[in-house]
Amino acid sequence: MDQTTLETLEFPAVLKELASFSMTPVGKEQIEGVRPSSSVTEIEEAFKEYSELAGILKVSGTLPLGGISDIRPVLARLDPVGAFLLAPDLLLIRSNITASALIKSLNTASFSRLYPRISARIENLSIQDELKEELERILDDRGEIKDTASTTLFRIRKEIRANKDRARKILESITTDKDIKEYLQEDIISIRDDRYVLAIKAGVHAGFQGVVHGRSGSGATYFIEPIALVELNNKVTILKKEEKTEEIEILKEATRKVSLQREPLLADLEVAAFLDVIQSKALFGRETGSIVPEIRERGEVRLLSALHPILVFKEKRGASRAIPIDLVIPDDRGVLVISGANTGGKTVALKTLGLLTLMALSALPIPVAEGSAAVAFKEIFSDIGDRQDIIASLSTFSAHVKRMGEFLSNAVPGSLVLIDEIGAGTDPSEGGAFALAALETLRERGAKIIITTHLNLLKAHAQVDANYLNASVEFDEKTLRPLYRLRYGVPGPSLGLSIAQSLGIPEAVINRAHGYIKEKEGAFIESIRILEEEKETVRKLRERLDSLEAQRQKALERLRQDRGVMVERAKRNIDAMVGKAGEEIRESIQKFREEGKAASGKRTATEVLKAGDRLKEKLGHKKERYIPKKGDRVSLSGSNTKGTVITVDTDGKKAEVMVGNLKVWAPWDKLERRGGVEAKPSQGISVSADMEIASTLNIIGMRVEEALPFVTKFLDNAHSSGLQSVDIIHGVGTGRLSKAVEENLKGHPLVKSFHHAEPSRGGGGVTVVELK
Numbered sequence: 001m002d003q004t005t006l007e008t009l010e011f012p013a014v015l016k017e018l019a020s021f022s023m024t025p026v027g028k029e030q031i032e033g034v035r036p037s038s039s040v041t042e043i044e045e046a047f048k049e050y051s052e053l054a055g056i057l058k059v060s061g062t063l064p065l066g067g068i069s070d071i072r073p074v075l076a077r078l079d080p081v082g083a084f085l086l087a088p089d090l091l092l093i094r095s096n097i098t099a100s101a102l103i104k105s106l107n108t109a110s111f112s113r114l115y116p117r118i119s120a121r122i123e124n125l126s127i128q129d130e131l132k133e134e135l136e137r138i139l140d141d142r143g144e145i146k147d148t149a150s151t152t153l154f155r156i157r158k159e160i161r162a163n164k165d166r167a168r169k170i171l172e173s174i175t176t177d178k179d180i181k182e183y184l185q186e187d188i189i190s191i192r193d194d195r196y197v198l199a200i201k202a203g204v205h206a207g208f209q210g211v212v213h214g215r216s217g218s219g220a221t222y223f224i225e226p227i228a229l230v231e232l233n234n235k236v237t238i239l240k241k242e243e244k245t246e247e248i249e250i251l252k253e254a255t256r257k258v259s260l261q262r263e264p265l266l267a268d269l270e271v272a273a274f275l276d277v278i279q280s281k282a283l284f285g286r287e288t289g290s291i292v293p294e295i296r297e298r299g300e301v302r303l304l305s306a307l308h309p310i311l312v313f314k315e316k317r318g319a320s321r322a323i324p325i326d327l328v329i330p331d332d333r334g335v336l337v338i339s340g341a342n343t344g345g346k347t348v349a350l351k352t353l354g355l356l357t358l359m360a361l362s363a364l365p366i367p368v369a370e371g372s373a374a375v376a377f378k379e380i381f382s383d384i385g386d387r388q389d390i391i392a393s394l395s396t397f398s399a400h401v402k403r404m405g406e407f408l409s410n411a412v413p414g415s416l417v418l419i420d421e422i423g424a425g426t427d428p429s430e431g432g433a434f435a436l437a438a439l440e441t442l443r444e445r446g447a448k449i450i451i452t453t454h455l456n457l458l459k460a461h462a463q464v465d466a467n468y469l470n471a472s473v474e475f476d477e478k479t480l481r482p483l484y485r486l487r488y489g490v491p492g493p494s495l496g497l498s499i500a501q502s503l504g505i506p507e508a509v510i511n512r513a514h515g516y517i518k519e520k521e522g523a524f525i526e527s528i529r530i531l532e533e534e535k536e537t538v539r540k541l542r543e544r545l546d547s548l549e550a551q552r553q554k555a556l557e558r559l560r561q562d563r564g565v566m567v568e569r570a571k572r573n574i575d576a577m578v579g580k581a582g583e584e585i586r587e588s589i590q591k592f593r594e595e596g597k598a599a600s601g602k603r604t605a606t607e608v609l610k611a612g613d614r615l616k617e618k619l620g621h622k623k624e625r626y627i628p629k630k631g632d633r634v635s636l637s638g639s640n641t642k643g644t645v646i647t648v649d650t651d652g653k654k655a656e657v658m659v660g661n662l663k664v665w666a667p668w669d670k671l672e673r674r675g676g677v678e679a680k681p682s683q684g685i686s687v688s689a690d691m692e693i694a695s696t697l698n699i700i701g702m703r704v705e706e707a708l709p710f711v712t713k714f715l716d717n718a719h720s721s722g723l724q725s726v727d728i729i730h731g732v733g734t735g736r737l738s739k740a741v742e743e744n745l746k747g748h749p750l751v752k753s754f755h756h757a758e759p760s761r762g763g764g765g766v767t768v769v770e771l772k
Contacts (some may be wrong), residue, residue: 001036001358001380004403008384009354009418013310018364021283023065026072026269027276034277036361038378038414040295045117046363047292052115053275054282063106063279067099068272075262084248084255091143093258093265094135097128100268103275118278124271126264131257138250145247153246160239167196167232174198174226183208185221194240195233197223281364288312290365294373298414301329301353301448305369308352309359312367323484324369327353329450333469334443336450337462340473340492345484346452347384347420349473353450354382354418377448378414381407385420397425404438413446422451423458432457443467459491626673628655634671636664642674662697662714695723700731704740711744719750719771727757731765741767 006012015031022028037043056063074089085093104125112119138149147154171189174180175198181187185199192213200208200222202215210224225233258265284290288309305324315322327349329336338346356366360374383403400422407417422439423431432455439458442449453459462468472492474483501510628634632645634657643659653668697714699707711728718726730737745754750771757766 005380005382008382009351009358010310011358017313018280018284021280022276024068024273024276025070026273030273030277034362036358038376040297040376043295043361043363049117049278050281050363052118053278056115057282063275064099064102065272065276067095069096071096078259084252087139087145088143090135090254091139097132100125121271125268131261134257138254145250149250156239156243156246160236163232163236167229170228171196190223192223195225196229197225200224285365288367290367292365293360293368296373296375298375300331301375302373303327303356303368304372306352306356307367309367325349325484334467335439336469336471337458338452338471339459341475345473350418350420350450350452377416378412380416382418411442411445411447415447417442417447417449419451422453423455428455436461628668628671633674635674636666637670637672696727698729700729704737708744715750724771726769728767
């Protein structure tokens with residue numbers, strides 16, 4: 001990416017804004033070196049890291065990078081043999097180690113799971129606990145060497161303090177002596193050359209015993225070290241030299257330990273700078289309301305509601321509101337030709353597209369709407385602004401031609417070329433011809449080109465060449481103010497004469513100018529105006545059509561909702577009617593049974609209930625499917641019969657139910673699960689004709705009055721089910737139960753005949769009944 005393109009698209013200004021969010025000097029330095037990439041994989045990976053750090057900002061705020069300093073110059077001073085670092089240098093290193101340890105402490109298991117990429121970066125930070133402890137042992141928070149840094153230093157400083165205390169006491173006794181007071185200029189103790197002295201008046205100083213260390217500027221005062229302090233001050237001076245020697249030894253030892261960790265410390269600094277750059281991007285994105293766009297190898301450029309980031313920051317500092325614009329370049333169009341009024345926003349649109357593309361390829365979030373996509377162009381070239389150079393003897397046109405030569409030499413397939421006012425600065429005919437020839441050459445090489453122009457030749461060519469696409473900046477001709485919208489498919493008039501008139505040029509001059517416009521030129525301008533009017537009409541019709549379609553969809557939705565309510569209401573009414581009819585049928589069944597017509601009543605009830613179920617099914621009323629299990633308490637649908645499931649046939653989807661001493665097989669869909677405790681069936685118990693009836697009834701152990709009702713119900717249901725023969729097991733016993741059964745069978749309307757079973761089937765303990 002050449003520097004000219006970066007500068008004309010204001011990329012350095014964006015990096016300056018980005019650097020304002022940085023927390024470390026090395027981070028700021030690396031931000032200055034941020035450049036676009038053409039690798040989709042690299043860009044997407046960088047955006048994933050950005051997204052993770054943006055998530056960290058939302059949850060826990062910024063990373064603790066504030067204590068990171070640039071220690072590279074400090075570590076560079078380790079190379080000369082015998083060199084040592086000073087206490088402030090060591091304090092910087094300790095601060096970096098502390099900050100790195102704090103960052104590393106964030107890397108918990110949950111943090112690693114949520115932010116794997118950032119976690120991997122943090123994991124690379126070294127552990128410098130020993131060096132940190134050593135530097136904390138010898139340095140205080142102000143960067144001073146502690147007394148406890150060594151036993152020797154502790155002893156020396158203790159002696160220095162003791163000698164100074166003695167010296168102060170001697171001075172205090174001297175200054176309070178009445179005989180000495182007449183010598184004193186001021187009743188204060190001064191220090192000269194790290195030795196205690198007194199301020200003695202000039203004229204009497206000769207009579208004061210001591211060593212003269214200087215005189216005031218006015219000459220009125222001499223600074224004299226009392227003779228009683230000379231020996232103490234000499235001792236302090238010697239101790240000071242010993243202190244300095246010991247401090248140097250301490251610093252040398254600390255420097256040796258730092259030098260052993262130089263490479264890890266430099267690597268930690270790089271990690272911190274990297275995190276700082278990503279965090280700065282995340283803060284930048286939050287401040288500008290930016291998002292991560294889709295990054296494509298090729299295809300349509302689509303930047304929706306795009307904002308120029310510099311204008312966004314200006315707005316935040318009190319300037320006028322930045323207006324978004326949609327910038328779209330279809331994949332099948334090689335050249336986008338933007339035209340329209342002067343001051344209409346063509347250059348801003350061109351710069352916004354170029355700058356946002358540079359930012360996206362640098363893994364910087366961009367201020368666009370969701371659904372936006374940027375293409376990873378191999379190279380980006382731009383020529384924007386007046387490139388006149390007096391020193392180089394280049395006119396405006398010559399400078400643009402020279403820049404075009406660079407494009408023609410360096411553009412490769414997949415390049416993006418942005419040119420503002422192409423072909424300007426010379427005769428329009430020649431400029432347009434040159435521009436079109438250059439555009440065709442670049443397009444044939446596989447470059448994507450976006451230009452702004454006032455040249456009608458280029459607008460006309462874009463209307464007829466399928467590789468080109470016209471776009472015009474919308475402009476309010478009444479107020480002569482730009483609307484900052486692009487209208488695709490239609491070229492725009494320059495409106496130069498209208499703008500000139502608005503700026504105060506006399507109407508006579510404007511009218512004369514209109515007369516000088518060539519006939520063909522005027523016809524072309526008029527055709528553009530007609531096209532714009534037709535485009536506006538179509539747009540309004542389309543908006544109207546969209547509005548009507550939306551209303552139609554709403555009406556259809558309301559109709560569907562109303563229909564559903566009506567159908568549901570009808571279902572409820574019909575269900576109520578069917579339920580009421582069922583109750584009436586059951587009452588009829590009971591009446592039939594009481595009158596001895598149970599069989600015919602049962603058949604009638606069964607058919608009616610079946611019809612009711614079919615009616616419910618047609619109306620969409622479906623029961624929840626019940627799959628019985630052994631031991632379930634159930635009732636048989638269509639009757640009051642209750643029993644317990646004793647066997648389940650999964651293949652046949654039926655179950656055997658024990659109803660008192662009576663066993664019946666019933667399909668699953670004829671069973672209803674019930675709660676409560678199993679109760680003995682009443683005398684009015686009935687079994688639906690839809691049930692599969694067992695052909696055997698066991699009444700052994702029952703009393704006569706208890707068994708006969710079961711026999712009657714058994715024969716009734718067996719006949720209704722179409723059985724021809726059934727067995728009643730009563731046993732031999734006293735013969736009373738057998739005789740009662742035979743008496744019951746005699747004259748029974750459903751019994752054709754009866755006899756004892758064969759010996760192999762039970763003999764006299766079983767009565768075989770043949771039914772009519």
